[in-house]
Amino acid sequence: MNGSTSRLLRSSPASDHKDNVCRIVLLGQPGVGKTALTVRFLTKRFIGEYCPTLESIYRYMYTSADEEDTRLDILDTAGQLSTEWKESYALWADCFIFVYSITDYTSFDEVHRLRRLVESAKRSSSLCCAVVGNKNDLVYDRQVTVSQGQELATDLGCRFYELSACDWNQYPQIYSLFTELPASWRRSRTQREGRQRKSSSGTKFKQAIQKVISGKTPHPKRTSNNVVYS
Numbered sequence: 001m002n003g004s005t006s007r008l009l010r011s012s013p014a015s016d017h018k019d020n021v022c023r024i025v026l027l028g029q030p031g032v033g034k035t036a037l038t039v040r041f042l043t044k045r046f047i048g049e050y051c052p053t054l055e056s057i058y059r060y061m062y063t064s065a066d067e068e069d070t071r072l073d074i075l076d077t078a079g080q081l082s083t084e085w086k087e088s089y090a091l092w093a094d095c096f097i098f099v100y101s102i103t104d105y106t107s108f109d110e111v112h113r114l115r116r117l118v119e120s121a122k123r124s125s126s127l128c129c130a131v132v133g134n135k136n137d138l139v140y141d142r143q144v145t146v147s148q149g150q151e152l153a154t155d156l157g158c159r160f161y162e163l164s165a166c167d168w169n170q171y172p173q174i175y176s177l178f179t180e181l182p183a184s185w186r187r188s189r190t191q192r193e194g195r196q197r198k199s200s201s202g203t204k205f206k207q208a209i210q211k212v213i214s215g216k217t218p219h220p221k222r223t224s225n226n227v228v229y230s
């Protein structure tokens, strides 16, 4: 495992996972624009050239639409990764942004592969994720159609964005990408917790009924106004 990856993930371990923190990882082939998208979101700028990313975690605080103070931990991964690294990313993250370039079909295929890796690491096919086809300013070099991207997102049950990190006019979509994802993650977490609470109170109720039936719990005696236990 790469030293800097483990150092970064260790500096932000699972035990440090506070309720208002959402962890997002960007995955995709080298050169698809993961850093450009992240930097556009964080700084509103597009910087033409970056050193190929090793990996970096960026922290971003904002107040969400429902007035919650939220901290995003955004992990911009290096494109060239071994399977082992990706598993540690998958286990660390709450949400995934799968990025491909619309000008490169192999980068689209890579998203299919990454998706399978993440699903197997998470042992779940229900991911909180988004699919991004980047570089749509280069539409004349297009190799992946909009409907192919859309189909993949539908298959994953997630949102699809086709955009360009270098086009300022598309900044609102990039903002929405990075802020909608944590909101939908929070919603599904709240629903899951609600279901768990319901099922545990349902179980307690059933256990109490069983006890009464089997005579282990005293039956209530009714007096004129009150119910008392003997």
Ligand SMILES: Nc1nc2c(ncn2[C@@H]2O[C@H](COP(=O)(O)OP(=O)(O)OP(=O)(O)O)[C@@H](O)[C@H]2O)c(=O)[nH]1
Residues within 6 Å of the ligand: 028, 029, 030, 031, 032, 033, 034, 035, 036, 037, 047, 048, 049, 050, 051, 052, 053, 054, 077, 078, 079, 080, 134, 135, 136, 137, 138, 163, 164, 165, 166, 167
């Ligand atoms: N035309 C165009 N170029 C882009 C866009 N986004 C990124 N690029 C360019 O694509 C190249 C790669 O961008 P990066 O953001 O470094 O890609 P990456 O996926 O982070 O690459 P790795 O760090 O190697 O994994 C750079 O030259 C960017 O300027 C875009 O939307 N349109």
